[in-house]
Amino acid sequence: IFVCKTNLRIVTSSVPKRFVSPGARTTVPHAHLPPRAVSEPIPITAPTDSREASVMGAAIREDFPILSQRIHENKPLIYLDSAATSQKPSRVRLKLREAMKRASTEGVQALKEDYERARGLVADFINAGSSREIVFVRGATEGMNLVARGWGDLHIGEGDEIILSVMEHHSNMVPWQALAERKGARLRFVPLTETQEFDFEAFEKMVIPGKTKIVAMNHVSNVLGCPNPVKQVVSVAHAAGALVSLDACQSVPNMPVDVSELGVDFLAASGHKMLGPTGVGFLWARKELLLDMVPLNYGGYGSESVSIPTSMHGGDEEDDEQAEQANGDDEDPDGAAGLKPVPWRFEAGFGPVAEAIGLGEAVEYLTEIGMENIHKYEQELGKLLYSLLRDVPGVTLYGPPPETKSGSERGGLVCFNCKGVHSNDLAFFLDQEGVAIRSGHHCTQPLHRALGVAGSARGSMYIYNTPEEVVGFVEALNRTLKLFADLGFGVEDTPPCPLVSTNDPTLRDPGIERPCTELWPKGGTLSGSDSEEEE
Numbered sequence: 001i002f003v004c005k006t007n008l009r010i011v012t013s014s015v016p017k018r019f020v021s022p023g024a025r026t027t028v029p030h031a032h033l034p035p036r037a038v039s040e041p042i043p044i045t046a047p048t049d050s051r052e053a054s055v056m057g058a059a060i061r062e063d064f065p066i067l068s069q070r071i072h073e074n075k076p077l078i079y080l081d082s083a084a085t086s087q088k089p090s091r092v093r094l095k096l097r098e099a100m101k102r103a104s105t106e107g108v109q110a111l112k113e114d115y116e117r118a119r120g121l122v123a124d125f126i127n128a129g130s131s132r133e134i135v136f137v138r139g140a141t142e143g144m145n146l147v148a149r150g151w152g153d154l155h156i157g158e159g160d161e162i163i164l165s166v167m168e169h170h171s172n173m174v175p176w177q178a179l180a181e182r183k184g185a186r187l188r189f190v191p192l193t194e195t196q197e198f199d200f201e202a203f204e205k206m207v208i209p210g211k212t213k214i215v216a217m218n219h220v221s222n223v224l225g226c227p228n229p230v231k232q233v234v235s236v237a238h239a240a241g242a243l244v245s246l247d248a249c250q251s252v253p254n255m256p257v258d259v260s261e262l263g264v265d266f267l268a269a270s271g272h273k274m275l276g277p278t279g280v281g282f283l284w285a286r287k288e289l290l291l292d293m294v295p296l297n298y299g300g301y302g303s304e305s306v307s308i309p310t311s312m313h314g315g316d317e318e319d320d321e322q323a324e325q326a327n328g329d330d331e332d333p334d335g336a337a338g339l340k341p342v343p344w345r346f347e348a349g350f351g352p353v354a355e356a357i358g359l360g361e362a363v364e365y366l367t368e369i370g371m372e373n374i375h376k377y378e379q380e381l382g383k384l385l386y387s388l389l390r391d392v393p394g395v396t397l398y399g400p401p402p403e404t405k406s407g408s409e410r411g412g413l414v415c416f417n418c419k420g421v422h423s424n425d426l427a428f429f430l431d432q433e434g435v436a437i438r439s440g441h442h443c444t445q446p447l448h449r450a451l452g453v454a455g456s457a458r459g460s461m462y463i464y465n466t467p468e469e470v471v472g473f474v475e476a477l478n479r480t481l482k483l484f485a486d487l488g489f490g491v492e493d494t495p496p497c498p499l500v501s502t503n504d505p506t507l508r509d510p511g512i513e514r515p516c517t518e519l520w521p522k523g524g525t526l527s528g529s530d531s532e533e534e535e
Contacts, residue, residue: 056369056377057466063089064464075434078469078476083222083250083413083460084438085272089365096277096358108353115353118360119343122282125363126267127258133290135283135343136356140249141171142296143268143283144216146346147245148175150293151266156213158184163206163215163242165190165198166450167224170443172216172247185213192450195400198228209240217244219251223444223456224399225382225413226406227251234263243289249273253366253462254411255375259284271355276362280355283346290342302348304340374463378412381461381470385414388474392481394419394490398451412461415442418481420490423457426480433476 061067064087069077079087102110116131123131137143156162162176166189180187190203198217206212215237220227234244245266251257252267253274259267266289271280285293295302339345366374383402389395398415400407418426427439438458441448448455459473484490 056373057381057464057469060089060369061464061466063091065090067464071434072432076472078435078473080459080461080465080469080473081436081438082462082465083273083458085278086253086275086462087464088275088277088362091365092275092277092358092361095361096354099354099357103354108350111353111357114357114360118356118363121360121363121367123284125257125367126252126284127260128284129260130287132341132343133284133287135285135290135346136351137268137281137283137346138279138352139272139281140247140268140270141281143281144172144245144247145175146283146293146296147216147266147268147285148179149296150346151243151289152176152179152214153182154292154294156183156185159211160185160213161188161206161208161211162186163188163190163203163212163237165203165217165228166192167198167221167444167447168216168218169222169247169249170445172218172245173446176216189446190217195404195406196224196398196451197226197400197406200229200232203233204236207236207240207242212237212240212242214243214245216247218247218249219257220254220411220413221399221444221447222250222413222442223415223447223458225410225415226400227255227409230262230264238263250411250413254378256371265289271359271362274359274362275365276359277352277355280352280359282359287342290346293346295339295346295348297348298339300349301351302340302345303338305338369463375411377463378461379410381465381467382410382412382414384467385412385459385461385470385474386410388470389414389416389477392418392474392478394481398456412465413458414460415456415458417453417456418477418484418490421481421484423455425484426457426477429480429483430473430476433480435473435476437473 066087067077067079071077099111099114119134119136120131122128123134128134135143135146137146152162156179160183162180162185164173164176164187176187179185188206190206191199193199203215207215215233217228217230217233219230230244230246237244243265244263246262246264246268248257248267248269250273252269257267265286267284269281271282272278386397386402389397390401396417396419398417399410402408402410417423423439427437430437438460439455441455442458461470481490
């Protein structure tokens, strides 16, 4: 901040425009942070269709006008924060605007058909057995709370065990912590392997038939970037009589997801990470499980009939018959309980109707491109970014590398730290270069403490990004790190800046005196991190 207030300008030569191969380490001269030099196109796998492989980003960029803007002294915007929230194509924004206009001029009932059509689109997108297995929620966080409250409060008691992993997003951890506290249940956490993967062997040892009630895990970590062994986890959990709840926020937008193939029992995802509007997401669950849950909220649209003194669990049969005629033809034993049949009973109040319709449009957009195509494209971008970052001096990368078995499935997401530079400072100065990344703990504090750091920087890409942007980001990173090095930060042999502690600022965390490694395997070390003696 002190540096920014002085309007410091450091003038040096410009960045080379040529692409440097991943194997060749180079020191990029740091600059005055002028308009970025545009790199020449980088060949990846030749596409068979203009919307399939290496030219996908360029082919669809016109659908995302925000990416054409120039900021900070006419620098082109490089948006690398799609794991947090994605940009929205023009047609999704127009669909949302149209729905909101119709709701205000024709009434919300005019949107009922489009709303239910969106439910069907989402169901088809993940290969659900029925659209009635899709519950629209405000976001994945609400979906996971609905599982913990609506199912967990009924089926988990004192002494029961819930298995999570240390890499969970807070949205898939805190609801289960609250449930365990309410019910006197025990939480168990799957650690990481030394290669920073889900420790499946440790998980197998944790599962106890009759005692383990549910396993809650993410499909793809928003920090480590590679898919977890969901099918194997499901097999072990189901054999022990336990259910599996999946946080799919980083998988549904980026790769094909088939709930029938995965075999999970619950799945939640957010709309805003998959080109859709904010304020909407969905929970999928097998219908028999939805029938065995209670809502988070009661009243409004979730109620079929209400009377005095009859309680909501004692409606009359005539009302239930009318509800079944209106909403479906399959059996719903709780339809007579004063509540609507599933899934509508879980959507009490005036829900995100226009937003759900916008999400349906986003699903159609993704389907037209093809999720296999999207996944392949993001994998190539991710491998390119990983290989370039690995060549930057002082950079520590998180998650298994692409050449490993699990790392070969990495998507377009890489988390890293630069020695001597806090991730928040790095993100601030990259922003001045026109590069938008994410910094901090990414709502995964236990994971970062297991990694021995307080936070990290994250570059995450999506279908609208290009290889040229990846290279431009790494060029900007090199310039920024050189600037920090000249100020006494970083990896060069210069005295530390007096404004900063001599300890590595990437390890600072107000909540702990030193990195917590209790969740790291005994005897294991984090490749690329300082030893305890060096700290």
